[in-house]
Amino acid sequence: MIHSFSGRRPHSRGGPRRFARRGLLLTFTALTWTSLPAANTADLPALWAERVKSVVAVEYMTVTEVERQPSVSMGTVIDGNGTIILPSGAVDPRTALWELKDFKVYLPGDAASTPGEYLGQDAFTGWHFVRASEKIRGQLTPISAFAPKTPPRAPALADFVWGIGLRNKDEDFAPYILQSNLALVQSLPQRTGIAQQEVAAPGLPVFNRDGVLVGLAQASFGQSFLQISRANRGSGVILINVEESSAFILAEEMLPHFGRIPKQPSGRPLAWLGTYGLQPMDREVARFLNLSAQSAVVVSEVLEGSPAEKAGLKDRDIILQLDGRPLPQFKPDRVIVSHVEREIDRHAPGDTLALTVLRGTERIELKAVLGEQPKVMREAERKFFDRLGFTAREFVYGDGIERRVKPTEPTGIIVHHVKSSSPVAIAGLRQEDWVKEIDGVEIKTFKDAVVKLDEIERDQARPEFVLLVSRGGDTAVLRVKLR
């Protein structure tokens, strides 16, 4: 996600400009006078009323050990089965799948909800998929109904675009219209339109004057402002509008992927190459390395036991080509990293990915057979120990990487959550601590830990127990008083 986009937008108001725009509009009308009925293009409220049926609000609960946290996201209906896509930011990636509960789908302007089913996240598009209940499917219109019938012309600068926003829950998600003009089209790496003002709520569709789908609004970019007050003489702040966005991926980046509905909520199978810290290369460096008109990424580390390692990729190799195609240049340079990650996500485990890398001065061709991604944090087993006051989480591959130990040999457990003022909290245990021993006994697996902790939790007579934890490379012995 690009947060710091601060493209200056042309001013849309002001006297002289208004005349200029009228001039443009007149020309446009004159040219299209005969080809389109004027009433159609002007009847935005009618187009809007039809297209509001393609959008919904989705609410769900994140149920953790100690709280129920509601979240709301806006979604677009993609097919006749009531399938809804939500933007990637709709669900916190650290949240375990079983903590996601009570999905509800709201029609715009309607206080009543119907249950929805969470289908999972697609790695390539980042979309979360939710299915609306049959009851309301009849009231929904898939967005594909408004897709261009013939290949559309590329969106042009200053094209009129509009979209839908939804008010908050206390206003029954009342729909409203947003309008703007296209200011810029960028590859980030998806073809992304940037409008002059907010044009839709993130996750909702964007249309042209004729009501034809042109894109899907993304999370909005941050905008730089100066904050000036009596005490503060102009410090920079970045503001992000979370309710409305001016950025949208173009329809061509959206329509081909409606079939990517996850087969299971985990989103698996997930293709995995096994590199850590892909870093972009700026143009100066590319020129220095005689790479003309292309980009590259530096592989900081090749992960142990990964397909990348098996293919012979080495730390600090520079990836030049994927599947025979030189990596394209993007602005800003760092977009190339998302591009490479998407190219991997596009594949399935078992697929072969051809890599051309630069190692020193040598060009090397490698073939990696992509594997299945090891268990990720949100899939890790967890258990909450109420009396002790913390949630133990299974040690997964990513924990090994983060802690610089062999990720293929998991050991101990990770502290996922600490209840405040609980015995372990008082003893100094913190979230993300790595528990290696309980009462002097080395913990090899999550199961071992659960057995041991269950025993301690049940034993009402026990005055204390001791944890050996590792934090940032240092270990500490924590004594937990239970009485």
Next chain:
Amino acid sequence: MAAGMSRGFNVLLDAVVRIDVREIAFEAGARRYTASLGSGVIVSNDGRVLTNAHVVSPRAVEINLTLANLERVGARLVGWDHWTDLAVLQLDMDEVKRRGWKLVQAEFGDSESLHPGQVVYAVGTPHGLTRTVTRGIVSNPSRYFEDNRGVNGYETGTFNTWLQTDAAINPGNSGGPLVTEDGQVVGITSRGYLGANNLGFAIPAAIARSVLERLGDDGRIVRSYIGIVPGALQDLENFYALEVRTGMLITSVDSGSPAAKAGLRGGDIVLSINGAKVDGRFPEQLPPIQNMIATQLVGATLTFSVKRGGEIRDFSVETEKLESRVGEEWAFEKWGLSVRKVSRAYARENQLDDTTGVVVIGVQPGFPAEVAGISRGDIIAKINQQTIDSLDVIKAAHAAYEAKPAPTLFETQRNRRVSLYIVKP
């Protein structure tokens, strides 16, 4: 003695000096000079002066002492030990002789027999007020604290306890003596709590004397390192099924250290070292144990008898030379880049594979390094594909750039992420 002070006290006053220092600083991506001042005390007739390591460091380029007769004389640094925050200077004796001055030497007292409530005086140059005497008592004769960055970023306090006093200690007192009523030096005033009232700390004279004795020809003290972080056992004896006042807890073991290689780990209890019983029940007892390990010969093998769970086992640990986390620093002015060599301790602390590279400690805005995208905290591992295994490598690269500025490829690492930059004129 007119005002009731002892003769010894008056002699001591004549042995206290003011120290003005000009130092080089590398942090800003350029060489900068800073001035500071502190205090010191003459401890021998041949012109040795004791002060704090944080008053005069190896970065000093000019040291001037103001004697009791208010005359000024030059000095040079001959000993430096940040672990105990002590530095030793040598007065310019030619100058002293030429001008016919007679030096007065302070006498050491017994810092081990101090008792809480005993009256002590601090003499020094607080805020530049030369020859200021303040009075207080010993608040605690054996205070323990370690400060990992206490001496201008260097580690201190690992091997000694401190004298705590309520005699007013202010910036500039540092390095001056803490003395008894008869003028005997029992400590070297070193630190105070900022924002607190009258919580001052001094290095005990016993430590100062031993440092004076042990300084080598290169002005440093060689210590042994094994890489354990000890912890107090208080309240944990029951859990470990130990007699009270037996053993020391190993809280943590530095990765890759001799202790780690020997198989020691966090949670182990050290019962004895080379057969000598260890008692680390209280935090105050830890520095002497650390010091005992540190004073072993480098390369010596120590036998640790360790209790782990139910069993007691012996571990042989071969010591290595103790090094600071802070490596040598340098500034490359054409690039606008200040760096510090990655030391073994820094590499371990940051879980780096080895000591390759230099850490960026400063960049100058608008200069080539900053323009290329290099920032503070990056570790420069290679320049033009050449591995930086010493400062000389990067110095040579900079010299070449100075002679003939040309685009230069930097490979950096930050949080294990490798980036490439072109630094160009």
